[in-house]
Amino acid sequence: MTDTDTRVSQLVAAKPRGNDPRSAGALFQFVRDGLPHTRAELAAATRFARPTVAARVDELLASGLLIATGEAVSTGGRPPATFAFNAGVRLILVADIGASHYRLAITDLAANIVSERSLPVTISAGPEPVLDSVAAEFEQMLIEIDRPVTDVFGVGIGLPGPVQHDTGQPISPPIMPGWDGFDVPARMQRTFPVPVLVDNDVNIMALGEHRSQWPDVANLLFIKVATGVGSGIISDGELRRGAQGAAGDLGHIAVPRGEPVPCRCGNLGCLEALASGHAIVESLREQGYDIEATAEIVDLVRAGDTRTMQAVRQAGRDIGDVVAGCVNLLNPSVIVIGGVIADAGEHLLAGLREVVYSRSLPLATEHLRIVTSQTAGRAGILGAARMVAKRVLDAPAIDEFLAGA
Numbered sequence: 001m002t003d004t005d006t007r008v009s010q011l012v013a014a015k016p017r018g019n020d021p022r023s024a025g026a027l028f029q030f031v032r033d034g035l036p037h038t039r040a041e042l043a044a045a046t047r048f049a050r051p052t053v054a055a056r057v058d059e060l061l062a063s064g065l066l067i068a069t070g071e072a073v074s075t076g077g078r079p080p081a082t083f084a085f086n087a088g089v090r091l092i093l094v095a096d097i098g099a100s101h102y103r104l105a106i107t108d109l110a111a112n113i114v115s116e117r118s119l120p121v122t123i124s125a126g127p128e129p130v131l132d133s134v135a136a137e138f139e140q141m142l143i144e145i146d147r148p149v150t151d152v153f154g155v156g157i158g159l160p161g162p163v164q165h166d167t168g169q170p171i172s173p174p175i176m177p178g179w180d181g182f183d184v185p186a187r188m189q190r191t192f193p194v195p196v197l198v199d200n201d202v203n204i205m206a207l208g209e210h211r212s213q214w215p216d217v218a219n220l221l222f223i224k225v226a227t228g229v230g231s232g233i234i235s236d237g238e239l240r241r242g243a244q245g246a247a248g249d250l251g252h253i254a255v256p257r258g259e260p261v262p263c264r265c266g267n268l269g270c271l272e273a274l275a276s277g278h279a280i281v282e283s284l285r286e287q288g289y290d291i292e293a294t295a296e297i298v299d300l301v302r303a304g305d306t307r308t309m310q311a312v313r314q315a316g317r318d319i320g321d322v323v324a325g326c327v328n329l330l331n332p333s334v335i336v337i338g339g340v341i342a343d344a345g346e347h348l349l350a351g352l353r354e355v356v357y358s359r360s361l362p363l364a365t366e367h368l369r370i371v372t373s374q375t376a377g378r379a380g381i382l383g384a385a386r387m388v389a390k391r392v393l394d395a396p397a398i399d400e401f402l403a404g405a
């Protein structure tokens with residue numbers, strides 16, 4: 001053996017297992033569609049040699065990630081066995097944390113909800129009490145479905161403020177005192193020692209709405225109108241977070257021709273200062289209404305209160321003023337409106353459509369649909385589960401899991 005050969009073989013030996021292009025993790029990517037596959041199909045799809053496929057399938061069967069699903073139709077001789085992804089073998093814990101309530105769910109590895117609950121929360125209480133209660137609820141939910149903590153494969157958290165996605169740390173979130181720079185993954189990993197991914201709540205909502213309702217649409221803008229206003233951008237099929245994770249922060253774009261109302265970010269005339277649930281509540285209170293919470297706006301609209309309907313429609317126009325520019329910039333084919341105020345749907349959409357269709361370029365609006373969310377408040381948890389699944393089921397993660405199993 002030459003020196004070069006020795007160096008090469010040392011390099012190969014030192015290579016992390018996850019980088020093996022013919023690893024079980026690499027083959028696993030071809031069964032993530034959940035459909036039954038035969039060994040022959042997998043050999044054709046992966047271009048691995050048949051004995052390699054057989055060995056990898058055996059590894060995945062032993063881990064429980066793959067299960068035998070029966071037999072394919074025979075083309076002569078013994079019918080070949082089929083295998084499929086066993087998504088229920090492990091679990092993902094997800095929390096969509098808002099300013100005043102959170103929604104928790106346990107899902108399987110294909111983001112199907114197994115267990116779910118919603119509870120009130122005070123985000124301004126700070127990260128320790130909020131995340132302690134999230135962890136305690138998750139533990140209780142696992143007991144209720146009779147699954148051990150060791151079944152948890154990953155945790156996904158959505159927070160109502162800017163988040164540096166790489167580190168999972170909130171960055172100067174305006175409505176979350178004490179959360180700036182807090183190590184959210186480290187806290188959750190004290191209870192669940194698995195990968196913990198954190199993102200802005202609107203990003204995970206965009207992901208959840210897109211993957212569950214509009215999987216064939218490549219360009220979608222999700223706008224959350226609740227206590228605040230924000231958006232998540234799906235472009236060319238992928239969630240776009242921008243350089244620092246701040247992409248989509250619509251709420252602090254100034255409304256053209258808007259009133260110079262002071263915003264909590266320190267600027268004047270931001271969209272959020274004019275058209276958020278908080279802003280609508282404030283303007284109604286100035287008109288003598290005795291209301292506190294954003295959700296009460298929806299009750300007033302449903303009760304047919306004219307001034308509230310007008311206020312919601314004007315909020316829709318203000319949002320439309322900013323969104324019209326986004327439509328020219330991003331050319332989405334679907335805009336989904338979610339969040340509490342979207343429950344007052346038609347009035348908000350009417351105002352928004354009125355401005356977007358008149359102010360955006362004709363080519364950009366030719367096939368544009370503006371709709372309300374179809375996920376009944378679950379967009380956030382569905383998106384968080386998919387975000388985590390993407391990370392914990394990639395080839396290196398599966399190889400690492402199999403190495404430790």
Ligand SMILES: [Zn+2]
Nearest residue numbers: 252263265270
């Ligand atoms: Zn602002």
